[in-house]
Amino acid sequence: MAEPVVQVRGLKAAFDGRTVFENVSFEVNRGEVFVILGGSGCGKSTLLKHLIGLYEPAAGQVLVLGQDIHALDGEARQALLRQIGVMWQSGALFGSASLAENVMVPLEQHTTLPAEARALVARAKLGLVGLSDAAARLPAEISGGMAKRAGIARAMALDPPVLFLDEPSAGLDPITSAGLDALIVQLARDLGTTFVVVTHELQSILAIGDRCIMLDKEAKGMIAEGDPRALRDQSDNPTVRAFFRREVMA
Amino acid sequence: MSRIARRARADPLGCRQGAAEGGPGGLALGRRSGKLPRVSLVISPEPPGDHPSKPTCLRLAFTGRLDASAAARDWAEASRRARAGQKLHLDLSGLETLDMSGAVLLLRLENLAGPARWTVPPGPMQALLDRTRQALAGPRPPAAPPPLPWLAWFGQLAWLGGSAVLTRLAFLGEAVVSGFGLLRHPRRLRLAELLRHLDEAGLRAFPLCILLGLLLGMILAFQSSVPMRRFGAESFIPNLVGISLLRELGPLMAAVILAGRTGSAFAAEIGTMTVNEEVDALRVMGIDPMAWLVLPRVLAAVAVMPVLALVMDLAGLIGMGVVMGSLGYPPASVIAALERSLVLKDLVGGLFKAAAFGLAVGLIGCRAGLAAGRGPRAVGDAATSAVVGGIVAMVLLDGIFATLFFRLGL
Numbered sequence: 001m002a003e004p005v006v007q008v009r010g011l012k013a014a015f016d017g018r019t020v021f022e023n024v025s026f027e028v029n030r031g032e033v034f035v036i037l038g039g040s041g042c043g044k045s046t047l048l049k050h051l052i053g054l055y056e057p058a059a060g061q062v063l064v065l066g067q068d069i070h071a072l073d074g075e076a077r078q079a080l081l082r083q084i085g086v087m088w089q090s091g092a093l094f095g096s097a098s099l100a101e102n103v104m105v106p107l108e109q110h111t112t113l114p115a116e117a118r119a120l121v122a123r124a125k126l127g128l129v130g131l132s133d134a135a136a137r138l139p140a141e142i143s144g145g146m147a148k149r150a151g152i153a154r155a156m157a158l159d160p161p162v163l164f165l166d167e168p169s170a171g172l173d174p175i176t177s178a179g180l181d182a183l184i185v186q187l188a189r190d191l192g193t194t195f196v197v198v199t200h201e202l203q204s205i206l207a208i209g210d211r212c213i214m215l216d217k218e219a220k221g222m223i224a225e226g227d228p229r230a231l232r233d234q235s236d237n238p239t240v241r242a243f244f245r246r247e248v249m250a
Numbered sequence: 251m252s253r254i255a256r257r258a259r260a261d262p263l264g265c266r267q268g269a270a271e272g273g274p275g276g277l278a279l280g281r282r283s284g285k286l287p288r289v290s291l292v293i294s295p296e297p298p299g300d301h302p303s304k305p306t307c308l309r310l311a312f313t314g315r316l317d318a319s320a321a322a323r324d325w326a327e328a329s330r331r332a333r334a335g336q337k338l339h340l341d342l343s344g345l346e347t348l349d350m351s352g353a354v355l356l357l358r359l360e361n362l363a364g365p366a367r368w369t370v371p372p373g374p375m376q377a378l379l380d381r382t383r384q385a386l387a388g389p390r391p392p393a394a395p396p397p398l399p400w401l402a403w404f405g406q407l408a409w410l411g412g413s414a415v416l417t418r419l420a421f422l423g424e425a426v427v428s429g430f431g432l433l434r435h436p437r438r439l440r441l442a443e444l445l446r447h448l449d450e451a452g453l454r455a456f457p458l459c460i461l462l463g464l465l466l467g468m469i470l471a472f473q474s475s476v477p478m479r480r481f482g483a484e485s486f487i488p489n490l491v492g493i494s495l496l497r498e499l500g501p502l503m504a505a506v507i508l509a510g511r512t513g514s515a516f517a518a519e520i521g522t523m524t525v526n527e528e529v530d531a532l533r534v535m536g537i538d539p540m541a542w543l544v545l546p547r548v549l550a551a552v553a554v555m556p557v558l559a560l561v562m563d564l565a566g567l568i569g570m571g572v573v574m575g576s577l578g579y580p581p582a583s584v585i586a587a588l589e590r591s592l593v594l595k596d597l598v599g600g601l602f603k604a605a606a607f608g609l610a611v612g613l614i615g616c617r618a619g620l621a622a623g624r625g626p627r628a629v630g631d632a633a634t635s636a637v638v639g640g641i642v643a644m645v646l647l648d649g650i651f652a653t654l655f656f657r658l659g660l
Binding site: 107111114126127132133134135136138140156191 | 317318319321322323325326349350351353354355358374377378381382384385386387388389390391392394623624625626627628
């Protein structure tokens with residue numbers, strides 16, 4: 001039986017009285033790659049920030065690993081946050097630290113691993129995303145694609161069971177983007193990591209997504225849920241069809 | 251360290267026959283808690299089997315969870331055992347969970363002891379181990395270049411120093427050329443931008459100038475009153491403070507305020523634009539960043555500095571007047587003393603210096619911004635460079651002016 005890792009129930013996001021989305025409910029199961037998709041401005045990144053506890057919901061509930069992330073505080077909240085990893089759209093790497101040092105930050109703060117072990121774990125994480133030889137470089141010295149991969153390595157530093165990725169392939173060339181997609185699929189398969197990925201890159205969605213939900217700006221909420229390939233081929237919703245077939249809406 | 255681990259350290263062979271906590275013939279490291287053991291590492295000699303004369307193999311059996319905290323707990327002890335030179339048998343058959351930190355520990359042990367015998371349960375652990383091994387085998391970052399011999403190091407230093415001077419001279423030349431270009435095409439000057447900087451660098455600095463000027467005048471008057479009273483020369487305090495303020499301290503303090511408030515702001519603003527590639531965008535659009543960004547700021551700095559110096563002078567004289575009043579000198583006598591001691595060239599010389607300081611601070615702030623590197627530290631570095639460079643340049647210029655005025659008899 002599928003074990004839910006993230007459960008979202010009736011979530012509503014609103015800022016200054018303006019509703020971004022409401023009645024959003026879904027579950028993400030262990031080991032699957034779950035994609036949150038939709039057009040620009042529909043609230044994908046806002047939803048992600050609710051899932052990782054940065055934004056307080058206007059209504060509804062978010063359970064991560066069985067715990068309400070917004071109801072926790074203090075050490076309980078910190079303990080839960082240590083079990084999730086986040087890759088930010090820009091990488092959000094610390095500019096004054098090398099890539100290896102970036103990966104070592106969570107290891108230093110949250111484990112008692114000796115320095116030698118931290119360096120080896122950081123090396124393994126960077127090797128996992130193909131950045132072994134760039135370990136000593138600063139974020140300002142690497143490309144956007146490398147920054148995203150380094151962001152994934154840092155997000156995985158503590159081997160969290162669930163990773164949230166914000167637009168991992170946006171702005172990347174097709175080859176780098178395909179490489180990143182393959183990496184996500186391999187990590188999910190080999191390490192059993194659960195991925196929640198926000199993206200609007202059609203090829204990525206179809207390459208990595210086990211299941212997805214689609215948000216819509218006009219509907220202010222979810223308009224579809226399921227296997228992205230099935231949605232592409234079978235959905236009756238004109239917005240979903242237009243999205244997957246890259247059609248201009250009338 | 252746990253009690254069991256301490257006991258393990260005391261046993262150099264790593265073996266204790268019949269140890270109950272570590273299972274038969276073994277010794278357990280780490281601790282157990284609740285139903286699921288957090289970690290358990292059993293160290294035992296491999297059974298000799300059919301050949302009792304053969305050297306035994308060290309068996310490290312892991313059970314429960316082998317994650318970052320378990321790896322942290324067992325790293326030192328397990329590494330010490332692996333270094334002992336015995337062949338290693340890494341037994342993961344009792345392991346329930348393995349993460350990458352744990353996999354790194356296992357591969358480190360194998361690396362220390364040489365090729366090991368593995369017992370890995372069927373399932374995803376082997377894939378994780380393979381992936382971790384592959385990740386660790388990736389190319390290493392290039393080694394840092396060796397330090398230069400002293401002569402080469404000296405040459406590099408001289409080269410860098412010369413380059414720095416040349417780039418600053420080139421910037422100055424570019425600014426002069428753009429300034430002359432502005433005389434021919436005055437419409438290129440962004441008047442709204444100039445007014446904004448006049449407001450920010452000038453009007454908004456008035457309160458700070460007045461406050462510092464008042465305090466400076468009061469402090470100078472108080473400090474000088476004590477020694478001058480001994481010689482009955484208190485009535486000359488207005489002369490001393492007036493000349494000091496108008497010729498030196500007024501322009502200098504106003505320039506320090508300009509460097510701290512405005513020079514750093516110029517560097518931060520232009521530095522952020524440089525980091526965001528806005529300056530490159532200007533160049534590609536055929537717009538000269540000198541005319542667009544630098545000249546309005548430098549002109550504003552040159553224009554506001556004499557005013558700030560004047561405000562500082564007046565505030566300082568008022569502060570001095572307050573102290574003189576407290577010493578029993580009426581305002582009329584203070585004003586009369588000032589009239590007797592000050593001449594117009596004191597004021598004009600000070601204001602001229604102030605304008606020169608403004609030029610230096612403005613140019614240095616803008617150059618620091620345009621020369622900003624990449625990354626989040628670049629803007630901070632540019633602001634620091636603007637303030638430090640501005641103050642150093644100001645003191646150097648002040649020395650040059652002092653010599654010049656002395657030679658000219660001003």
